[in-house]
Amino acid sequence: MKPSLWTPSHTAIQWDSPPPSSPQILPHLHRSQRGEDWLRTGAKILKAYDYVVCGGGTAGCVLASRLSEDQRSPHEGNFLSRIPLAFTQLFPTAANWKYETIAQPGLGNKKVSWDRGKILGGSSSINASVYQRCAPENFTEWERSGATGWGPAEMTKYFNKAEKYSPNPAFPDIDTVIHGDSGLSFTRYGPFVPIADSVIDAAVKVGIPRIPNMNADKGPAGVSNFAGSVDPRGERCSAATGYLTPDVLRRPNLTVAVETRVTRIVMDKAQAGSPRAVGVLLAKDDGRVFAVGANREVIISLGAIATPQLLMLSGIGPADELRKHDIDVVCHLPFVGKNLLDHFSAGSLVVRAKPGKTWDHILTPLGGMVGLAHWLIRGSGPMTGIAAPVGIFVHSDTIVTLTMLRSPSSANDSKVIDVPAAPSAAPDIEIFFAPLIVVNNGFTKTPGMSGLTIGCIAIDPRSQGTITLASKSILDPPVIDPKYFSNEHDLHVLIKATRLGLRIARAEPLATMLDLPADSDDESTFFWPGDANPDTVSDEALTAWIKRNGQTAWHPVRPYPSHVSALPY
Numbered sequence: 270m271k272p273s274l275w276t277p278s279h280t281a282i283q284w285d286s287p288p289p290s291s292p293q294i295l296p297h298l299h300r301s302q303r304g305e306d307w308l309r310t311g312a313k314i315l316k317a318y319d320y321v322v323c324g325g326g327t328a329g330c331v332l333a334s335r336l337s338e339d340q341r342s343p344h345e346g347n348f349l350s351r352i353p354l355a356f357t358q359l360f361p362t363a364a365n366w367k368y369e370t371i372a373q374p375g376l377g378n379k380k381v382s383w384d385r386g387k388i389l390g391g392s393s394s395i396n397a398s399v400y401q402r403c404a405p406e407n408f409t410e411w412e413r414s415g416a417t418g419w420g421p422a423e424m425t426k427y428f429n430k431a432e433k434y435s436p437n438p439a440f441p442d443i444d445t446v447i448h449g450d451s452g453l454s455f456t457r458y459g460p461f462v463p464i465a466d467s468v469i470d471a472a473v474k475v476g477i478p479r480i481p482n483m484n485a486d487k488g489p490a491g492v493s494n495f496a497g498s499v500d501p502r503g504e505r506c507s508a509a510t511g512y513l514t515p516d517v518l519r520r521p522n523l524t525v526a527v528e529t530r531v532t533r534i535v536m537d538k539a540q541a542g543s544p545r546a547v548g549v550l551l552a553k554d555d556g557r558v559f560a561v562g563a564n565r566e567v568i569i570s571l572g573a574i575a576t577p578q579l580l581m582l583s584g585i586g587p588a589d590e591l592r593k594h595d596i597d598v599v600c601h602l603p604f605v606g607k608n609l610l611d612h613f614s615a616g617s618l619v620v621r622a623k624p625g626k627t628w629d630h631i632l633t634p635l636g637g638m639v640g641l642a643h644w645l646i647r648g649s650g651p652m653t654g655i656a657a658p659v660g661i662f663v664h665s666d667t668i669v670t671l672t673m674l675r676s677p678s679s680a681n682d683s684k685v686i687d688v689p690a691a692p693s694a695a696p697d698i699e700i701f702f703a704p705l706i707v708v709n710n711g712f713t714k715t716p717g718m719s720g721l722t723i724g725c726i727a728i729d730p731r732s733q734g735t736i737t738l739a740s741k742s743i744l745d746p747p748v749i750d751p752k753y754f755s756n757e758h759d760l761h762v763l764i765k766a767t768r769l770g771l772r773i774a775r776a777e778p779l780a781t782m783l784d785l786p787a788d789s790d791d792e793s794t795f796f797w798p799g800d801a802n803p804d805t806v807s808d809e810a811l812t813a814w815i816k817r818n819g820q821t822a823w824h825p826v827r828p829y830p831s832h833v834s835a836l837p838y
């Protein structure tokens with residue numbers, strides 16, 4: 270993309286493309302020249318902006334758009350990224366950073382792929398497009414931990430401000446009142462897929478309450494349709510397409526740079542008091558380096574992996590970790606790179622379905638072409654849908670009770686079992702149902718087969734990991750160690766979730782749409798443990814399968830521990 274205009278004030282910037290020429294030395298960059306090794310890189314020093322937003326991802330696009338609203342080169346579309354259902358097809362492409370964890374002892378030393386968006390819009394341009402607000406209990410916990418103004422009521426206000434909901438008549442039961450309709454982020458339900466309704470009814474049979482809207486103030490505990498970040502034409506709404514529209518990109522007070530890497534935060538240590546971020550260094554792949562100043566703030570929004578990496582490379586982080594790599598300590602912040610949490614998934618739990626009940630036909634060459642044509646010409650069909658049109662949130666404590674109630678001898682699908690009073694904590698399990706076979710992120714071919722893929726995810730993980738530096742260079746990916754199952758609680762939660770998923774598959778009316786053997790212990794097929802009997806399959810067998818089959822659910826975060834009362838930045 271061509272470089273857009275840049276002006277000395279009111280400017281938000283994101284990095285990625287050739288920055289403007291005619292460098293200009295800035296007073297405050299001058300001040301930090303003394304002893305700063307960034308000067309020795311021979312960087313061209315460019316004019317300053319008010320705000321420098323590093324990372325054109327989910328957070329960065331929103332910030333750039335909002336900051337430049339006060340006005341005192343379009344992003345280049347990626348075709349695959351526009352198709353909501355095709356998100357995993359982006360994984361082998363240049364739009365993915367293709368990170369990988371180090372060997373995980375909790376998973377038999379398996380390494381796990383960590384996909385992250387390397388594209389404007391960041392991970393919102395390659396994600397599964399499920400639009401889901403957290404449980405209110407989570408936000409209450411944030412507030413209790415010191416994040417004043419981030420409680421459930423405030424969050425609802427901002428979710429509504431961000432959202433532009435388009436109702437779909439095919440979903441008359443959805444309670445639409447709670448959705449925002451004047452924001453920049455499109456959401457909607459659909460398209461309708463019959464097996465999703467059967468999943469909901471089957472979940473109700475095993476005791477999960479049906480709720481009219483997963484995003485309502487009461488929280489998501491229950492079973493319902495998932496909303497998608499999809500626009501009215503059936504295209505993905507990413508942070509880039511929603512917030513950096515052509516109109517926004519034409520703003521004279523915004524410069525968006527693509528294909529440019531931030532390599533360092535420039536710190537001014539010459540001022541009295543704490544060191545201050547006054548700009549950033551950035552580099553193009555061809556070796557050119559630049560420096561840009563910030564009159565007001567440098568905002569680091571590179572995501573959960575690259576943000577701690579950049580901070581540490583800039584001398585901000587645990588002193589011992591920095592010294593290991595011979596990096597000058599600008600600010601000793603022990604929590605940078607610590608407390609890494611990720612939502613781990615048991616992986617694809619595939620149950621056989623009867624032909625014609627699912628979307629598997631779009632996985633054939635002809636079906637794919639027809640699906641694509643529908644999407645392109647009419648904005649309709651499976652390609653406009655999110656991979657997981659229906660989901661469940663439940664607390665694992667509740668499942669104990671369900672399991673006890675439903676012993677094999679008393680199994681009766683027509684009986685509705687009451688779920689005990691909702692636990693005070695937010696749900697710790699998410700289960701999604703995809704109306705097609707997804708094995709190996711869709712790269713294992715399954716011609717002529719039909720299935721329902723169930724994804725069971727532990728969403729309140731206790732295992733905590735780290736991001737540390739592999740080297741002094743931003744070009745080397747950091748060391749990602751989520752320490753999966755270092756706390757066995759997460760494994761136990763996933764065993765319960767998997768058993769619940771199997772139970773729902775065997776409840777009516779879903780069971781009639783599926784093609785389930787009575788019982789099977791043949792573990793050689795990807796239909797196991799989908800083929801297994803939930804009442805007899807052992808915890809040991811499920812444990813071995815989860816460790817073999819499990820994968821990230823792509824939600825790494827690094828929250829500050831609640832005992833840190835003041836957030837350091």
Ligand SMILES: Cc1cc2nc3c(=O)[nH]c(=O)nc-3n(C[C@H](O)[C@H](O)[C@H](O)COP(=O)(O)OP(=O)(O)OC[C@H]3O[C@@H](n4cnc5c(N)ncnc54)[C@H](O)[C@@H]3O)c2cc1C
Nearest residue numbers: 324326327328391392396397398399530531571572575823
């Ligand atoms: C495959 C997948 C499926 C997901 N499914 C869902 C879902 O269905 N629903 C949901 O709500 N969430 C989902 N998520 C999670 C969600 O997308 C992320 O939590 C969110 O996008 C993170 O936003 P962020 O701004 O923190 O980081 P990102 O969006 O990842 O943005 C970081 C940006 O920084 C850029 N960057 C990194 N390093 C540098 C550097 N040195 N210099 C310049 N730029 C740099 C990156 O290229 C990227 O553009 C999914 C994620 C993935 C990957």
